[in-house]
Amino acid sequence: MMQGVLDHFLAAESDVYLILQLKDGPETTDVRFESFARLEQMGSAPNLDHYEAVYFANTPAYFYGMSNAEALEELYLTFNLKCPPDFRGHSLSVSDVVVLNREGQAGAFYVDRIGFKELPGFLEQMKEAARPQKSVAAQIKQAKEAAPKAKTKKHKERDVR
Template sequence: MPNDTLNYPLSERALGLAREIDALMQKVDPHYHDSVKDSAANVREFAAIIEYGSITKMEILLRCLADDGKGYSLRAAELAGRVAGFPDTFTIYQLKDGDALHYHRFEPLERLQANGLTVERANYDFIYESPLAEGETLDSIYERFNLNHPEDYRGHSLSISDIVWLHKDGADHAYYVDRFGFAEVPQFVEQEKARLNPLETAEKSTEQNYNMIDGIINNQEQAAFQVGADRFLAVQTCDDGYDYTLYDGQYRLLDGGQLDAPALTMGAATLEILSGYGLEREPMAPVDYDGLDEKQAEVQAQFLPQLVEKPSVHERLQENRGRAAAEPHKARPHKDVPERS
């Protein structure tokens, strides 16, 4: 580590954690204390590594993580997690430009939700990130980015509908700047982590779906699910495998067919069907099969009159002519024509 790094200001939190690590190292390695000439300097070096990430943060705990039979591995793992949480940071997000987000911009959260709108990570741009100073709070961040923001800050003054993300003690929390104070929006964190690691999120979602299906329906001959926010799937066994029907959120028919795979369980067949539509990673919830069938029948009955073909103009003319031919001929009323003089 460069010597000048040791001259950087160190937070009491980093120094405190460094002292805990130093104490643990002494317990784990009997020769550690003898090899360290200046314990105070060593603590500062540890603190600088933690505070400024001069080397891989976990390297300072590698010797601790090997349990030597004295039962210190859990303590080392706990400290490793705390080290991984450094440095504490805050991040500012603001709504993207454009008319599409007009009804989101500068709206209090309560009004936003009353209008059927939600806080979505996809609507926001990353604006600014900085280390979180010791003692810094949401209120002090709000004040600084309204009255005296840093020179390298390019966003507008912190306002309603902005997001402040705090990474502190290894945990992440996102807050909506509201009319009065801040409101936590945990879905923002979930969406950002899913965006940064889509493969892990997709694998987790697929695994959850499989476990849910496997535990509920493998011994049934028919099953139905809500898939995502706006799809329904009905599946039933048949001689050659499985028949299935896919509906939209209003129970209208989207597609259907047959999966010729009788060897598959109901759960595996359901996921195979969904994968054909790219829906296998969507969240799923079981619904009543007969209830879904009844709702679809109601929708079909509602739209059936609209599907009855109306007679064409030509057909109506032919019908009128036939009706006229069948009626007895009636003489037109005689009109008196004035005599010419």
């Protein structure tokens, strides 16, 4: 699921946004609903592997001309007061990530206690995750092809009588 959403987001030719929320599980318990400053104190940072895509859509037309900060605040209000009917996450909260692609400029933003914190390295995580992964069989084949060929001596066949 996440792979397909990331591919669509990164390939979008129109303005789109993506909402990511932490997966349930032991690896996210300590970071769920924590401020960005608290993550830094813990020596942690948002990790794409801990998130799941809960919403992907075209950016509303009325966002045109807004700054990212204004657009993010509009999304915050939307996903707290009047969620779209097909939204399957919880209300937009601290520790969620909103990724915007507006006018060809993409940016990832951590929902913080007050406002949003830009996450420039997060986009690189997304691009890396969207790269096609080679199967194990393809990796083995590539390694065999790259390995130097061993020279073998040709032996004369013996005439066995």
